[in-house]
Amino acid sequence: MKDDSRAMAIEGARFFGEISASISHEIKNVLAIINENAGLLQDMVMMIEKGMPLSPERLSVLARSLTRQVNRGDRIVKDMNRFAHSADHSSESVDIGEVIQFICLLAARLIAMKGEPPRIEVPATPITADTNRFFLEDLVWTCLCRAMDARAPDQNICIVAEKAGNAPQIRFCGLAEDFLAREAGLPSPRETMVAGLLGVDLKTDSDKGEIVLIFP
Template identity: 45%
Template sequence: MGFNCGIIGEAGLQFFGKMTASISHEIRNVLAVLNENAGLLEDLVLMAEKGAPIDRERLKTLARSMGKQIHRADGIVENMNRFAHGVDESAKRIDLHESVVLLVALSGRLADMRGIKLAPVYTKEQILITTNPFFLENLLWCFLDFAMEAAGKGKALGIVSERDERGARLRFTGLEHLAERDTDAFPSEREKAMLEALEAGFSFDPKAGEIVITLPEKICR
């Protein structure tokens, strides 16, 4: 095992902490809306106790709003569960599309804060590879974080997963300002260690406005 486990371990903890913090913010936002709706519901009950007619339409609106937030919370917790179980196995057969779906779900709030719209593109066929799920999510986040600073005027950042002769590749597209980014400083030793652990490669194409990550069909470690 020639890659730097110390750097990867530290990066993994930072990544786990960042994503967990973001997820907790999303859950708190859901709870805030539910709390507001509960307050409105309590007001309606008090008004009814004083003899006011029950506003059925308002009750329906509150019920729909609360149901929507519960559905939202269920999705957040499901993604958190998938993310947490990414550390269960050091090598696992996964669908790259599903990894991108999880990446978009985890980083959506962070992208919104930077005014970035993530635009994943999926093919109909599965792209199955054997890799370390957690290392892969960490690596993809690091490259996405870098790519978001190079997004073009429309702030739309494409994420394209597809097959290639080596196994699979993932392209970050729409990076109109990639040529202005410091590609000498990135990837850093942290990302290089993850690339080595995943036996992955990368390339920058400022002219096309793309970053490409290549992944083997199966890691050998």
């Protein structure tokens, strides 16, 4: 148990660091754009001081740009705060579809580096499970990474939240069958460990080209 606790602590820190690094990169991009706009504003001040004409429209465009970046930065920080609070409870009732959508939003930059964002299919009525939100986010992210690496040619990844009987499940669809049949397509030790913590059955269906998470 002691070794398991240590392994989970390391995994949690790795996942938090991976996502936080991506978020901080986005914040730096926002600050860089704001800094660039501040430089333009200073140039405009110098123009006015020299008696040069300045169109009000140029100031208006600059003001709108600054507002957009402030709003973008505020949204990023709110998402980061929400992510940090994912670790507040060891177990809670979690909307599975909401977790999928949040992780895809939170990791949008990392997803874009791998290709097209996944299509998400969630039912109108939320599907819930009593689980650890933080490690479920971790498991969804690691499975999505493997799914994107195994993307079938000319197909987009689709993440489906649904019920099979009474059991909630998540399916990652659109994977290349030959990839899943190889060793690289098997669940990683990281996925297996987190799935075990959550009590989730993690399966790979090479015939359908899917990764499936089945909740108890």
